[in-house]
Amino acid sequence: MLSDVELKNLQEISRRIRRNIIEMVYFAASGHPGGSLSIVDILTILYFKELRINVNNPKDENRDRLILSKGHCSPALYSVLAEKGFIPKEDLKTFRKIDSYLQGHPDMNKVPGVEMTSGSLGQGLSVSNGIALSGKLDQKDYRVYCILGDGEIEEGQVWEAAMSASHYKLDNVCVIVDNNNLQIDGKITDVMSPYPIDKKFESFGFNTIEIDGHNFEEIINAFEIARKTKNKPTAIIAKTIKGKGVSYMENMVGWHGKAPNEEQYKLALKEL
Amino acid sequence: MDINKKIATRQSYGESLVELGKVNNNIVVLDADLAEATKTNLFKKEFPDRFFDMGIAEQDMLATAAGFSTCNKIPFVSTFAIFATGRAYDQIRNSICYPKLNVKICATHSGITVGEDGATHQMLEDINIMRGLPNMTVLSPCDDIETKWAVNEAVKINGPVYIRLGRAVTPIIYEENNDFKLGEAIQFGNGREATVFATGMMVAEALKAKEELEKEGIDIRVVDFHTIKPIDKKIIVKCAKETKKLISIEDHSIIGGLGTAISEVLTEEYPAKLIKLGIKDCFGKSGNAMELLKYFGLTSKEIIENVKN
Numbered sequence: 001m002l003s004d005v006e007l008k009n010l011q012e013i014s015r016r017i018r019r020n021i022i023e024m025v026y027f028a029a030s031g032h033p034g035g036s037l038s039i040v041d042i043l044t045i046l047y048f049k050e051l052r053i054n055v056n057n058p059k060d061e062n063r064d065r066l067i068l069s070k071g072h073c074s075p076a077l078y079s080v081l082a083e084k085g086f087i088p089k090e091d092l093k094t095f096r097k098i099d100s101y102l103q104g105h106p107d108m109n110k111v112p113g114v115e116m117t118s119g120s121l122g123q124g125l126s127v128s129n130g131i132a133l134s135g136k137l138d139q140k141d142y143r144v145y146c147i148l149g150d151g152e153i154e155e156g157q158v159w160e161a162a163m164s165a166s167h168y169k170l171d172n173v174c175v176i177v178d179n180n181n182l183q184i185d186g187k188i189t190d191v192m193s194p195y196p197i198d199k200k201f202e203s204f205g206f207n208t209i210e211i212d213g214h215n216f217e218e219i220i221n222a223f224e225i226a227r228k229t230k231n232k233p234t235a236i237i238a239k240t241i242k243g244k245g246v247s248y249m250e251n252m253v254g255w256h257g258k259a260p261n262e263e264q265y266k267l268a269l270k271e272l
Numbered sequence: 273m274d275i276n277k278k279i280a281t282r283q284s285y286g287e288s289l290v291e292l293g294k295v296n297n298n299i300v301v302l303d304a305d306l307a308e309a310t311k312t313n314l315f316k317k318e319f320p321d322r323f324f325d326m327g328i329a330e331q332d333m334l335a336t337a338a339g340f341s342t343c344n345k346i347p348f349v350s351t352f353a354i355f356a357t358g359r360a361y362d363q364i365r366n367s368i369c370y371p372k373l374n375v376k377i378c379a380t381h382s383g384i385t386v387g388e389d390g391a392t393h394q395m396l397e398d399i400n401i402m403r404g405l406p407n408m409t410v411l412s413p414c415d416d417i418e419t420k421w422a423v424n425e426a427v428k429i430n431g432p433v434y435i436r437l438g439r440a441v442t443p444i445i446y447e448e449n450n451d452f453k454l455g456e457a458i459q460f461g462n463g464r465e466a467t468v469f470a471t472g473m474m475v476a477e478a479l480k481a482k483e484e485l486e487k488e489g490i491d492i493r494v495v496d497f498h499t500i501k502p503i504d505k506k507i508i509v510k511c512a513k514e515t516k517k518l519i520s521i522e523d524h525s526i527i528g529g530l531g532t533a534i535s536e537v538l539t540e541e542y543p544a545k546l547i548k549l550g551i552k553d554c555f556g557k558s559g560n561a562m563e564l565l566k567y568f569g570l571t572s573k574e575i576i577e578n579v580k581n
Contacts, residue, residue, distance in 0.1 A: 061343075108342075108371050116342065117371035120362055123335040127367060130339020130347075133324065137300070138343070157363075160332035167327075 002216060010216055013083055014044045018245045019272045020079035020092055026265040028096035031104070034255040036076035038180040038213070038240040039147060043080040045219040046145060055085045058112045064142050065115045065131055069124020070149035070178065071105040072257070077114065078102055086113035122155025124148065125175060129161055132170045143227070147176045151183030153194045159204065165233040166205030173233040174226040175201070178213065180242035182253045201235035213238030246271055273479055278441035281472075282380040284419035285437055286311025289348060292427065293319045299427075300340055302326055302349045304333050309439075310350040310380045330355045334363035334375070341373040346427060349375060353382035353395035353436065357402055368432050369405040376426045377402075378435040383523030384551060384568055385440045385473060385561040394556035400528025402434040403501040409454075410501040412436040412530075414475035417446035418498050425454055436472060438523070440561045443476045445496075457504040459511075463491030466517035466579045469508070471497040471530045474521040474570065481575035492579055497530055508537045512544040519547045519578050523570060526550040547578050 002010070017040050025031035043066075047053075051064040068077045075095065082089045087102075094100035101110040105119030116127050128146040135142050148158060165173050177197055185191045194200070198208045207229045211218040219238070226234035242256070243249025246268045260268055293299050293315055300322045307313040307325065316323040326333035330351055337347035349356065356379040357364065368375045379398065386394045403410045409429055413419040419437065426433040452458070457469075461482060470478040478494040485492055493515065495507055512518060518538075520531035531548035538544050551568055565571050 116339075117367065120366040123331075123338075123363055123367050126332045126335030126363075127339035127342075129332075130336040130341075131343055132339075133336070134300075134340050134343035134345050137321065137345075157329075157331040157335070160327075160329035161335070163329070164326060164332055164336065168324075 002220070007216065010044055010048060013048055014040050015272055017044060017076065017079040017083055019269060020082065021075040022246065022260065022265060022268045022272065024075045024078065024092050024095040025259045027093045029259045030096055031075050031259060032072040032257045033075065033260070034182065034242040034249060035070060035149060035178065035180065036073040037244045037246065037249065038242045039073055039076050039178050040244065041214045041216065042147065042176055042178070042219055042238055043076055045216060045223070047080050047084050049220060050223045051145070052142065058086060062140055062142055065128070065144045067116050067118070067124045067128045067144065067146045068106060069118055069146055070121065070152050071118030074104065074106050077106055078111070081111065081113040084113070087111060121149070121152045122157040125158055125161035125165065128173055129164050129168070129170060132172045133168060135172055143172045143174060145174045145176065147178060150177055150179045150181065150188055150194060150197065151191070153177065153197065154192045162201060162204040162206065169231045170233045171230050174223065175206070175233065175235040177235060177237045178240055179237050180240045182242045182251070182256065184256050186253055198237050206233050206235040208235045208237060210237045210239065213240035214244060273443050273445045273476065277444045279416045279444065280439060280441045281413055281416065281419040281437040282311045282439065284416040285378055285380070285423055286314035288420045288423035289315040290318050292423065293322065296346070296427065298344060298346050300324065300345050300347050302333050302337050302347055304328055304330050304351040304355065306351050312350045330359040331363050334360040335367045337375045338363070338367040338371070338373050341375050347375050348378055350378045350380065352393060353379035353398045354393055357395065357398040357434070361401060365405055369407045372407045372431050374430055374432070376433045376435065378423070378437060380437040381439045382436045383438060383473070384556045384564045384570070385438055385523055387439065387561040387564060388558050390558035391555040396525040396551045396556065397528065398436060399500055399522070399524050399530065400532070403533065404528070407431055408501065409433045409499070410436070411498060412471040412500050413498050414472055414496055415442055415445040417444065417448060417450055418452065421452040422498060425452070438473050440473065442473050445475060445479065452498060455499045455502045455504055457507045458496045458498070459507060460494040460496070461492065463493045464515050465490050466492040466519060467511035467515040468492060468494045468575055469497060469518070469520040469530060469534055470494060471500060471522050473523050477570065477572045478521060478575060481572035481579070484572060484576055485579060490579065500530055500533055503533045503537060505537045505541060508534055509542045512538060512542045517547070517579060518544055519549060519575060521549040521570065521575060524550055526552055549574055549578065
């Protein structure tokens with residue numbers, strides 16, 4: 001159980017990350033706020049509770065890795081990295097600008113703390129598996145976390161990778177599906193339903209856990225179960241709200257890849 | 273050239289991997305259910321812990337290799353050229369070349385000489401799409417010795433490398449201790465009647481043509497491009513200046529391959545006519561490798577005709 005102080009602290013971090021996301025997308029006049037806001041609470045727990053990482057040694061061979069396979073949610077990743085101290089907070093406002101190192105989609109060679117370049121969907125779990133296999137080979141005990149979108153898992157490669165993770169018994173791999181129910185063209189059930197997501201991962205040999213992706217306790221518990229699960233990978237299906245925290249963005253498909261105008265921007269900041 | 277001693281470059285690749293595996297613990301090998309054919313099975317036998325069969329899932333395999341490379345491993349990834357570069361193009365582009373990761377893609381069964389399997393398995397566009405990628409080095413060795421150099425050279429390069437290998441056996445052209453240099457094509461002879469620029473299996477055909485023509489008193493030169501990217505600009509310009517005719521030959525489409533790479537250099541540096549021999553914008557077909565080379569006009573005979581006409 002989280003203490004009240006701890007809970008308050010984590011909530012405060014999440015709130016700041018959400019504000020940063022809105023600012024980044026507003027100043028860039030482009031970007032993906034909806035899916036960024038839905039993974040904030042998961043990223044907060046990962047970076048402030050779960051991941052074994054060292055800001056002063058971002059390339060430590062024994063570090064845990066977070067692969068953001070849904071790379072378009074870079075605003076969330078950059079914001080949490082800034083919050084953690086990997087990059088200066090003032091740089092966030094340069095997001096997507098021509099002279100900025102903060103590319104529209106994450107670039108591992110430009111941003112300290114970004115583990116893998118991503119953007120073309122469906123490839124992050126394969127990359128995670130490569131890192132996990134390497135860890136097994138070197139007898140290192142680091143873990144690899146991979147965030148997938150629920151629309152992203154329509155990509156066939158995700159299931160090739162799911163097969164591999166299970167075949168090679170990669171219990172050091174933990175998938176988190178950001179199940180916010182929306183993709184660009186509409187509800188995932190209308191566009192191309194990936195459901196039942198838990199059953200699919202289960203039949204591919206994963207330990208699956210369904211949680212409320214905005215409940216810190218549930219997120220923490222799921223990671224703990226994943227860590228204790230041996231001989232198979234874990235998939236956490238996190239039920240989330242696209243646009244979480246900004247009332248007019250919540251569950252609205254139109255906020256997948258759109259920046260707020262000045263009025264909307266001010267309203268969002270007031271709410272956060 | 274020892275016409276009698278022939279070996280497939282994929283065999284040389286498999287043998288090189290074993291040697292590399294002995295001295296470099298960071299070498300890992302991934303294959304997509306074709307280890308027998310690509311000869312990575314030789315590595316698998318010696319180092320089962322460092323061999324990963326990824327099943328018939330090339331996209332997963334290439335991106336998994338990208339993951340390995342972020343942990344200081346040097347992954348060699350093998351399958352047929354058609355699947356390595358075609359099926360997994362986006363993974364190579366976005367997860368390997370863009371982040372400049374240290375992945376070595378060694379594709380066997382390139383070109384028309386795949387033979388009986390026919391058009392679906394004959395990769396004729398791989399040089400085109402691989403050389404179009406920033407950060408990618410493209411190697412296309414012609415024999416056993418050059419292949420062994422290419423595999424070892426790939427390890428020295430910190431970044432993605434594509435090595436194009438064949439299925440059929442090819443004559444051994446070089447001596448064991450030959451001094452190869454990345455990006456430096458190798459010239460045979462100083463003939464001034466024509467230059468034949470060749471790569472891969474076509475180098476042996478070009479040398480055969482050179483020998484035949486010599487008997488008739490026609491002196492040509494042959495240039496072996498073991499490195500297609502970066503291309504050796506110097507030798508192209510030098511040969512354009514020194515010889516009357518320029519011909520390129522490759523077991524690849526005439527669009528985007530060696531011939532195109534050479535004409536790009538000529539256009540900018542020393543405009544000259546280039547006769548491009550290769551697969552002329554069409555798909556292949558079934559047949560025995562040697563029959564197919566004749567059918568598509570990729571033998572010493574066509575080289576000789578083009579030199580003379």
